[in-house]
Amino acid sequence: MAMSPAHHLLKFRHGCMLTVKCFRFPCVKHLTTFRTSNPKSKNLQKQASELLEYSQEENVKSIAAEHFSLFTNFITSEEETSLITEIDTKWRRLKYQKGHWDNAIQDYRELEIRDWRRPNASIIQRIQEVAFDDGDVKNNLIHVLDLSPIGFINPHVDSTRFCGRVIAGLSLLSPCVMKYTHKDDASIWFQALLPPKSLYIMRDRVRYEFEHEILKNEDSLFKGEKVNKSRRVSLLCRSQPQAELDEKPGQLFKPITLFENT
Numbered sequence: 001m002a003m004s005p006a007h008h009l010l011k012f013r014h015g016c017m018l019t020v021k022c023f024r025f026p027c028v029k030h031l032t033t034f035r036t037s038n039p040k041s042k043n044l045q046k047q048a049s050e051l052l053e054y055s056q057e058e059n060v061k062s063i064a065a066e067h068f069s070l071f072t073n074f075i076t077s078e079e080e081t082s083l084i085t086e087i088d089t090k091w092r093r094l095k096y097q098k099g100h101w102d103n104a105i106q107d108y109r110e111l112e113i114r115d116w117r118r119p120n121a122s123i124i125q126r127i128q129e130v131a132f133d134d135g136d137v138k139n140n141l142i143h144v145l146d147l148s149p150i151g152f153i154n155p156h157v158d159s160t161r162f163c164g165r166v167i168a169g170l171s172l173l174s175p176c177v178m179k180y181t182h183k184d185d186a187s188i189w190f191q192a193l194l195p196p197k198s199l200y201i202m203r204d205r206v207r208y209e210f211e212h213e214i215l216k217n218e219d220s221l222f223k224g225e226k227v228n229k230s231r232r233v234s235l236l237c238r239s240q241p242q243a244e245l246d247e248k249p250g251q252l253f254k255p256i257t258l259f260e261n262t
């Protein structure tokens with residue numbers, strides 16, 4: 001896929017955080033099969049297959065099946081309220097920001113929370129238990145991203161400097177469409193309709209070979225139907241990059257090289 005310079009810039013979504021370092025973007029390993037202690041998880045995953053839409057390309061379905069998971073109703077409405085209540089005490093006067101300097105994201109605000117109130121801390125722990133495999137090093141700084149009703153995230157790949165193989169996102173308040181497009185061939189894509197209270201996990205090939213985006217409200221179409229995206233908050237749990245997995249050449253998944261000059 002031929003890429004414009006602007007498109008390249010988008011890839012630096014987390015790379016641009018160098019000056020503020022991982023303070024603002026902590027970041028983010030491999031699960032071939034989903035492992036969890038939650039006995040209901042298999043059912044949840046089954047329901048969730050209806051929330052995926054694929055391009056014609058035949059391999060994309062099997063890549064998504066192996067490297068992407070979506071769990072509906074991962075939390076209850078009470079837990080959602082509890083998370084939002086805590087998050088909303090933290091913005092202080094922070095207003096939605098128009099755009100990031102790399103334009104990867106628009107009409108958003110974000111923060112990082114390490115120490116959660118007790119009921120919420122156990123939700124974070126549940127996410128981490130489901131998302132990470134043995135050997136993953138979790139990043140305990142949880143990135144909270146609040147998109148206003150007109151907010152969206154342009155296509156990007158999270159920085160390999162700050163993020164490891166797994167990125168797990170819990171969606172709150174509003175549905176939205178998250179689209180994954182192969183970085184070398186835009187005809188290879190899949191998208192997920194993310195309901196509030198759902199958890200998605202992207203790992204390995206989906207995390208490294210596909211750019212992900214959250215569509216703006218007016219572009220939010222899923223299987224031909226309009227999805228009304230309003231204010232949407234996400235909690236992003238990422239594994240730490242691990243030198244032997246993320247930086248060594250010749251690994252199974254060659255990471256995109258960012259930050260060559262840093």
Ligand code: OGA
Pocket residue numbers: 013145153158169212214234236
């Ligand atoms: C990001 C990102 C996705 C989400 O912040 O890099 O891709 O679900 N967020 O909010």
Ligand code: MN
Pocket residue numbers: 013156157158212
């Ligand atoms: Mn991202």
